[in-house]
Amino acid sequence: MSEIGHGVWSYVFLFTAGFVATQPWRYLGVILSRNVQEDAEILVWVRAVSTSLVAGLVARMVLLPAGALAAVPLEIRLGAFALGVAAYYGGGQRLIIGVGAAAAALIAAQYGLGG
């Protein structure tokens, strides 16, 4: 059961924190694309800010997860993650190889350890 419930309020929440929080940046991109230089410093900073946030999200999901991943031991999560990164580089930097290897390792390791 999520904190926001399933009623009308939950859709107001999801629309506001989802659509309203996202869409203006896309519209601003359309507007600015007519009169701002592509290599403007502000855009470098913008990328850095969202990269840092998504990196933080990744770390939080792996180290301090909520839900199904929380039931998986930390060493399996970290091991599977490391294996995914290694497979990505070993497999010629193809996303699908890294992503597939990590998920497969996470599942296999749980059955291997849990019996």
Next chain:
Amino acid sequence: MGQGEPVTQPPEWTKGASRGDAFWRGIGGVPSTPVLVVVITFLGFGALAHDVGFDIYQAAFVTAVVFALPGQVVLADEIAHGAGLLAAAFAVTLTAVRLLPLVFSLMPVMRDGKSPRWPEFVLSHFTAITLWIEAMRRLPPLPRNLRMPYFAGFSAGLSAGTMSATILGYHLAAQLPPQIAAGFVFLTPIYFFLSLIATAVGGADRMALAVGTVLGPALFLLAPGYDLFLTGLIGGSAAYFMVRRRKRGAGS
């Protein structure tokens, strides 16, 4: 980015093709490896949505209105961690800022200078990282007047794919054993991490990746609720200024 457009012959089908033909070609261009990866990650989002207690309509609603995986995952994960509306919106908006430069660099490639402006606003909704990469690769060889309809068709096909994957992932997570459902949820963090590595274009991006990884969990323990927002703002700004200073130092 920054280099000139590759000098490629327009594909055979563009000879005498109408804008309607280009739209269907765009839909036909959907089955491909990058799209497969995206569809798999939306399976992951469906599983995550189930995991945090969304119902299936909420899961589909979020995919439809946000259509950017990092924002969607932040939204779901924030709710799972008990964040309020304002904290969730702030965190989502910081992930969405990265869409600005994507739209910004895509639109000049897509527009033909004759079409009205409103379709650009409509189509901007579909701009997310994978679509951007594919569009920047596929559009330049096409004649200008066919680019927008091709993009519209490709967006439509991709939306249908991600929506189906969200719903399928949700059902799979509900029915599969928890060990396997966890594997689906795990697709998301590893995909994001590898995408960030793959799309980092400069020193500031790589530094932000490192700083954010360390700062994220630390701030979650220190300032739960606004931790992601602060990780983005503090970590990203720190990375930006560190790299800028180093560049200046090297230059003088």
